[in-house]
Amino acid sequence: MEIGSKKISRKWQAACGVLAMAAVSLGMGPRCGLAQQATPPAAPAAEASPQHPNQVAQAPKPIQARVELVNVPLTVLNKQGMPVIDMNQGEFRVFEDGVEQKITHFERETSTPLRVGLILDTSNTARRQLSYEKDAGVEFVYQVLRNGGTKNQIFLQTFDASSSIIQDFTNDPDMLQDKIQNLRSGGGKALYDAIYSACLTKMSRSGLPEDVRRVLVVLSDGLDVQSQHTLAQAVSMAQMTETMVYTVGTAAYGYDNPGDKLLDDLSAQTGGYPSFPLRESPGTDLETGYLSHGQIGDSSQNKGLGAETGRFSAERLVNLADALQVIGRDLDEEYTIGYKPIRDSLDGTYRSIKVVTSRRGGYLRWKPGYFANASPASE
Numbered sequence: 001m002e003i004g005s006k007k008i009s010r011k012w013q014a015a016c017g018v019l020a021m022a023a024v025s026l027g028m029g030p031r032c033g034l035a036q037q038a039t040p041p042a043a044p045a046a047e048a049s050p051q052h053p054n055q056v057a058q059a060p061k062p063i064q065a066r067v068e069l070v071n072v073p074l075t076v077l078n079k080q081g082m083p084v085i086d087m088n089q090g091e092f093r094v095f096e097d098g099v100e101q102k103i104t105h106f107e108r109e110t111s112t113p114l115r116v117g118l119i120l121d122t123s124n125t126a127r128r129q130l131s132y133e134k135d136a137g138v139e140f141v142y143q144v145l146r147n148g149g150t151k152n153q154i155f156l157q158t159f160d161a162s163s164s165i166i167q168d169f170t171n172d173p174d175m176l177q178d179k180i181q182n183l184r185s186g187g188g189k190a191l192y193d194a195i196y197s198a199c200l201t202k203m204s205r206s207g208l209p210e211d212v213r214r215v216l217v218v219l220s221d222g223l224d225v226q227s228q229h230t231l232a233q234a235v236s237m238a239q240m241t242e243t244m245v246y247t248v249g250t251a252a253y254g255y256d257n258p259g260d261k262l263l264d265d266l267s268a269q270t271g272g273y274p275s276f277p278l279r280e281s282p283g284t285d286l287e288t289g290y291l292s293h294g295q296i297g298d299s300s301q302n303k304g305l306g307a308e309t310g311r312f313s314a315e316r317l318v319n320l321a322d323a324l325q326v327i328g329r330d331l332d333e334e335y336t337i338g339y340k341p342i343r344d345s346l347d348g349t350y351r352s353i354k355v356v357t358s359r360r361g362g363y364l365r366w367k368p369g370y371f372a373n374a375s376p377a378s379e
Helices: 002-025 130-148 173-181 191-205 231-240 259-268 300-304 310-332
Strands: 070-077 092-096 099-101 103-107 114-121 153-159 163-170 213-220 243-249 335-339 350-357 363-366 369-371
Touching: 070 092, 070 350, 092 103, 092 335, 114 130, 114 191, 130 153, 130 173, 130 213, 130 310, 153 173, 153 191, 163 173, 163 191, 191 213, 191 231, 191 243, 213 259, 213 310, 231 243, 231 259, 231 369, 243 259, 243 310, 350 363
Parallel strands: 114 153, 114 213, 213 243
Antiparallel strands: 070 335, 070 363, 092 099, 092 350, 103 335, 153 163, 350 369
């Protein structure tokens, strides 16, 4: 029996050799070329399932996810700061990590809906500004939502020592108005936590980045004393969720505020821009009712001149409202550039984006980059 089995084995090997030679002649075997890849390791042998001994478990197939499309919201301004709305696709070039990409999608009047988070500072230091924040916020809500006749949606969030979602995403401006006007100030200040939480819990679940434009609008003096997260972590989370952060500084007239630099950095690194409406016209005479810090000092004389009443208060409200109106206008008049990246694997790396234009005299703002992740950011 043993000798017979060896003869059968040799015959079987010979037969296999003939079949292998036939496969090569038919082009089914390995081919010669300038470069030859190493033979991949053999798949592990299939094993019977312990629950079903008669069924053989199939080896899992590898998943090869790709970046299908990158959307880049883009604002173009002229030297006067007004939107330029007559440009075409041929006037733009887009680069990813320094490599030019082919633009496959272009919208002059973007139809991509907005998902906006309106974040108001309700800490103790914002107590005096809160009434102006609320009135300006209401005007912004009605501008973006157009009395509800839009696909845009806004959620309302506040922060002091902690952050709270006051109203989830909605396109009902009246509902948001009621919630805004009922806000009260509290204690503490945790700005970075508020931004981190808004991006993680709301923006990451607001729809695919290619289907919506994610924007945070933050009204604050930029100071933070209680956050568990750092500014760098807040910026990173905004970048991971492809959220552009627009900041509106609310520090008082005439005072040096270290938070302004933080608001500037936060916006610059996420593709938004900072506004400091209260820097303008601090007032140096009796007509405006306020003398800027450094001329008289922190004395009661400023209050005696009407710093908290009359024209000063009206200008403060108008300037805050104007800043939010400009943000709303820019969001409404954005271009959208889309491209399929040459390096299309979802490998989790951060890809920087740069947009240039052939038209002179324009100033561009765009989403600065994205993380090539297979799934939304999560803790």
